[in-house]
Amino acid sequence: MNKTLLGYVPNESPIYYIHPFVKLFFLLIVSLFPLFVTAPEWNIGLMLAIILLMWISRVDMRTLKIYIPIAVSMGSIILLSYTVLGGTHPEFELIVRIIGVNIYWERIRDAVIVYFRILPMIFTMVFFLTTSRERDIIVAMRSIRIPFVVTYVFAMALRSAGMVLEDFQIVRQAEQARGFDPAGKSIAYKIRQYVMYMIPLFALSLRRSEEFTNALVARGYAFTGEASRIKRPDYILTHYQFKALDLVFTVVIGLLFIILLVMHYGYNFFGMETSWLIQLLRDVVS
Amino acid sequence: MTTEVSSELTAEQIWKVEEGERRSVGVIHIVILALLIGIGFVVGAFGSISFPLGFGVNFFWTGIAVQQVGPVWFGGWGVLAGAIFPFFSNAISGTPFYVSLAYVPANAVQAFLPAWVFRRFKLDPRLRSGRDYGYLFLAMIVSSAFGALWSPLVVLKGFGLLTADSVPLFIWGWFGGNVVAGVVFNFILLKALSPVVIRTTAFVKRWWS
Amino acid sequence: MSKIIEIEDYTWKYLNTQQPALNKINLTVDEGSVIGIIGPNGSGKTTLAYSMDGLIPGQYNGIKQGFVQVFGKEVESYAKGELQRLVGVVFADPEAQFTAMTVEDELVFGMENLGMSIAEIQERLEWVTELTDLTHLLEKPPYEISGGQKQRVALAAVLAMTPKILILDEPTSMLDPLSRRRIFGVLSRLKEEQQNTIIVIEHSLENLIPLADRMALLYEGELLLEDETQPFFQQTEFLLAKGVFPPGVVKFFYELMKAGRYSGNLPLTVETAQSELVKILTGLPKQETKSN
Numbered sequence: 092m093n094k095t096l097l098g099y100v101p102n103e104s105p106i107y108y109i110h111p112f113v114k115l116f117f118l119l120i121v122s123l124f125p126l127f128v129t130a131p132e133w134n135i136g137l138m139l140a141i142i143l144l145m146w147i148s149r150v151d152m153r154t155l156k157i158y159i160p161i162a163v164s165m166g167s168i169i170l171l172s173y174t175v176l177g178g179t180h181p182e183f184e185l186i187v188r189i190i191g192v193n194i195y196w197e198r199i200r201d202a203v204i205v206y207f208r209i210l211p212m213i214f215t216m217v218f219f220l221t222t223s224r225e226r227d228i229i230v231a232m233r234s235i236r237i238p239f240v241v242t243y244v245f246a247m248a249l250r251s252a253g254m255v256l257e258d259f260q261i262v263r264q265a266e267q268a269r270g271f272d273p274a275g276k277s278i279a280y281k282i283r284q285y286v287m288y289m290i291p292l293f294a295l296s297l298r299r300s301e302e303f304t305n306a307l308v309a310r311g312y313a314f315t316g317e318a319s320r321i322k323r324p325d326y327i328l329t330h331y332q333f334k335a336l337d338l339v340f341t342v343v344i345g346l347l348f349i350i351l352l353v354m355h356y357g358y359n360f361f362g363m364e365t366s367w368l369i370q371l372l373r374d375v376v377s
Numbered sequence: 378m379t380t381e382v383s384s385e386l387t388a389e390q391i392w393k394v395e396e397g398e399r400r401s402v403g404v405i406h407i408v409i410l411a412l413l414i415g416i417g418f419v420v421g422a423f424g425s426i427s428f429p430l431g432f433g434v435n436f437f438w439t440g441i442a443v444q445q446v447g448p449v450w451f452g453g454w455g456v457l458a459g460a461i462f463p464f465f466s467n468a469i470s471g472t473p474f475y476v477s478l479a480y481v482p483a484n485a486v487q488a489f490l491p492a493w494v495f496r497r498f499k500l501d502p503r504l505r506s507g508r509d510y511g512y513l514f515l516a517m518i519v520s521s522a523f524g525a526l527w528s529p530l531v532v533l534k535g536f537g538l539l540t541a542d543s544v545p546l547f548i549w550g551w552f553g554g555n556v557v558a559g560v561v562f563n564f565i566l567l568k569a570l571s572p573v574v575i576r577t578t579a580f581v582k583r584w585w586s
Numbered sequence: 587m588s589k590i591i592e593i594e595d596y597t598w599k600y601l602n603t604q605q606p607a608l609n610k611i612n613l614t615v616d617e618g619s620v621i622g623i624i625g626p627n628g629s630g631k632t633t634l635a636y637s638m639d640g641l642i643p644g645q646y647n648g649i650k651q652g653f654v655q656v657f658g659k660e661v662e663s664y665a666k667g668e669l670q671r672l673v674g675v676v677f678a679d680p681e682a683q684f685t686a687m688t689v690e691d692e693l694v695f696g697m698e699n700l701g702m703s704i705a706e707i708q709e710r711l712e713w714v715t716e717l718t719d720l721t722h723l724l725e726k727p728p729y730e731i732s733g734g735q736k737q738r739v740a741l742a743a744v745l746a747m748t749p750k751i752l753i754l755d756e757p758t759s760m761l762d763p764l765s766r767r768r769i770f771g772v773l774s775r776l777k778e779e780q781q782n783t784i785i786v787i788e789h790s791l792e793n794l795i796p797l798a799d800r801m802a803l804l805y806e807g808e809l810l811l812e813d814e815t816q817p818f819f820q821q822t823e824f825l826l827a828k829g830v831f832p833p834g835v836v837k838f839f840y841e842l843m844k845a846g847r848y849s850g851n852l853p854l855t856v857e858t859a860q861s862e863l864v865k866i867l868t869g870l871p872k873q874e875t876k877s878n
Contacts, residue, residue, distance in 0.1 A: 094727070097469075118474065119474070122473065122474040122475060123475070126475070126536075158471055161470065161471040162471075165471070169538070171543070172539050172540055172543035172546070173540050173543070176540070176542050176543035176546060177540050177542055177543070178540070178541070178542030198540070201537075201540075205537055205538055208537075209473060209538065212473035212474065212475070212476075213471050213472075213473060215474070216468055216471075216473065216474055217471075220468070220469070224687070225687045226687045226688060226691070229687070240407065243407075243411075243685075244407060244410055244411045244414070245411075245414075246685070246686070246687065247407075247408065247411030247412070247415070247685055248411045248412075248414035248415045248418065248462075248465075249415070249687075250411075250415070250684075250685060250686075250687075251411055251412045251414075251415025251416065252414075252415040252416070252418045252419050253415075253729070254415070254729075255415055255416050255419045255420075256419055259419070282437075282561055285439055285561075285562075286561060286562060286565055289420070289439075289442055289562055289565075289566060290565070290566065290569050290570065292416060292420075293416070293446075293566060293570055294570060294573070296412045296413075296415075296416050297412075297570070297573070297574065297577070297579070299412065299682065300405065300408050300409050300412050300577075300579055301405075301577070301579075301645075302677070302679065302682035302683070303408045303411075303412070303682065303685060304403075304404050304405045304408045304645060305636075305641055305645060305675075305677065306677065306682060306683035306684075306685065307404050307407075307408065307685065308404055308641060308644065308645060308667075308670060309639060309641065309670055309674065309675040309677075309683075309744070310670070310695055310696040310699055310743065310744070310747070311667050311670045311671050311696055311699035311700055311747065312404060312667070312695075312699050313404065313666045313667035313699075314402065314403060314404050314406070314407050315401070315402060315403070315666065316665060316666035316667065317665055317666070317667075318665065318666050318667025318668065318699070319666075319667070321699070321700070321701035322701055323698045323699070323701065324698055324701070324702065324703060324704050324707065325698070326694045326697075326698055326704060326707050327691060327694075329704060403645075405645065576601070576602060578645060578646065578647055
């Protein structure tokens with residue numbers, strides 16, 4: 092199994108045939124799709140397509156469970172924002188009035204549109220995180236010639252995030268050994284808990300900065316001066332070849348985006364006027 | 378090898394670059410930048426997941442501690458980290474890519490203002506007087522107000538994620554979530570760790586070294 | 587043999603401390619030799635190691651007096667990154683040295699910093715992974731392997747840069763006895779095959795003694811004793827008074843010497859102790875000889 096940013100993927104997963112650049116390109120471009128699509132059925136289709144890609148990539152689908160509460164709370168907040176907190180709009184069609192709050196059809200419609208816009212954007216990110224190893228992201232960044240110092244800072248940040256999580260466990264166990272157990276306690280107690288964790292986490296990270304720096308300097312890394320201007324050979328890229336298949340995927344993703352833009356701006360496609368789901372919803376609420 | 382911490386430095390002396398004192402950007406600053414992003418990523422994601430309002434806006438955002446304390450100690454490196462790490466912590470907690478990207482200016486201002494106030498007014502990072510507390514609190518209020526206006530108003534409304542009528546809830550949520558968490562964490566962190574940090578080579582007196 | 591490191595009247599005091607961490611140190615290291623540096627905790631061993639690599643004063647604030655010269659040049663006069671290409675340091679905590687995602691990336695990082703070509707990197711990588719037995723671990727994250735493997739990765743990462751001088755600061759402090767032996771096995775091979783100059787700070791004297799040509803004792807920032815390994819450990823009483831515990835065989839023969847039962851050089855290893863013991867036992871009157 093290979094450890095990705097959000098779980099594990101088996102070694103035999105077909106995702107590893109894809110160059111990391113293609114995954115990054117997918118994230119950046121496909122995340123934009125929902126912004127130009129109003130009809131919810133298309134965004135639902137996109138979301139299902141991404142889920143299918145995750146399944147083909149042999150991602151552990153239980154990872155998606157983490158995002159169920161987030162999806163539910165987000166949906167609730169959008170619905171609340173658009174309905175209960177949507178204000179008074181005489182120009183809209185009133186569906187029902189509940190305890191003095193007006194619920195309008197247009198608000199429900201807009202909430203549904205926005206919600207199904209957000210979901211595929213989240214799924215695109217989740218797909219990227221579940222299929223990308225830390226190394227893949229570095230390779231993707233180096234492939235598009237992002238300066239080494241930027242990619243290295245990113246890699247160190249990921250590494251230090253992992254170490255902070257480990258430190259957190261150690262500090263938590265140490266404090267529990269001292270009888271500081273927040274289970275079943277009040278919010279105020281739990282806030283005090285965060286403070287008690289924060290100080291040692293910071294202190295450990297600061298101490299680690301000295302050790303990391305010594306290690307980097309000892310390995311000949313320099314941020315300024317002549318040593319920093321030496322051309323780096325990018326050995327990591329020798330393990331990844333940008334193949335014809337990668338080019339095909341990149342072109343397909345790019346073309347799909349262009350087609351989307353042409354259909355949206357040129358032919359008013361993907362709009363809510365032609366959406367059968369909106370029409371169905373309209374029939375249901377009225 | 379032990380280093381004793383001297384409590385004899387005044388606030389003025391902490392920020393003053395002595396004559397002949399050579400300060401330069403080094404590997405330590407790159408490491409600090411990375412470590413702050415890493416710790417902010419974890420702490421910020423924790424806050425985003427634990428107290429969500431939606432779209433990266435939280436009732437109690439623990440990441441504010443890293444975002445505002447780091448820049449006081451590490452200047453521009455802390456500001457950079459403070460602007461960048463929420464992007465990653467929001468991504469993990471389900472905020473869409475371009476929404477997280479659009480938050481960057483708000484996060485940058487929230488990180489910048491406390492750092493600027495300390496350097497401009499020569500405040501003591503160890504928080505030795507009421508003046509230090511007062512100015513820091515003011516910086517937290519003003520910067521969070523900017524963030525609260527930028528993010529829900531410009532970002533979320535711009536992406537159509539909120540209605541105009543619900544924007545105030547998110548503005549207050551952002552503002553309150555940052556200020557309350559800041560009051561809980563920032564003062565304690567600065568008080569506890571500044572005496573150690575100002576003695577390290579990583580401590581930034583100007584903006585970059 | 588030429589002098590590769592020359593330390594003369596060197597004193598280093600960290601900022602805001604009362605006492606200097608190192609006080610008037612005089613030490614010379616010959617090219618191709620192996621030096622063991624021992625002393626109780628807080629005696630300045632790590633400070634000395636960092637001073638030879640330019641980490642002090644480069645990364646630390648303090649007051650320096652005297653000279654630390656490497657290849658005839660003061661450490662401060664080297665450009666940023668230049669000295670570290672000649673002197674490699676392996677730190678005590680291997681985990682604190684890892685900044686890459688895989689073992690392979692960790693090994694390659696230093697070579698990339700030097701601007702080596704891909705072909706050179708591949709050649710060095712093959713050599714160093716064979717030397718340290720890491721070939722099967724290249725794809726693994728360095729923080730997911732055992733302590734002994736981590737320290738071998740740390741050592742390999744430095745060796746890959748082909749430093750002329752190798753400094754190891756308590757490289758086996760976090761390892762089990764078997765892993766310790768493996769590390770010292772690598773160092774022995776380096777000594778034989780590459781004739782590297784090696785400076786080892788260690789508490790594990792059993793492994794260090796067979797390797798070291800010379801030993802140095804640091805105590806409260808001062809260099810109290812420095813000599814070839816054999817005469818160094820003849821000063822057992824002095825070493826014990828300074829909190830250094832020689833290997834068991836040395837102490838055993840020292841006690842025999844104190845009891846008037848032995849006179850001669852204190853053996854430093856089990857093998858030499860065995861042959862000395864046989865001499866003692868065969869020299870005893872018949873009724874005292876034990877038979878198996």
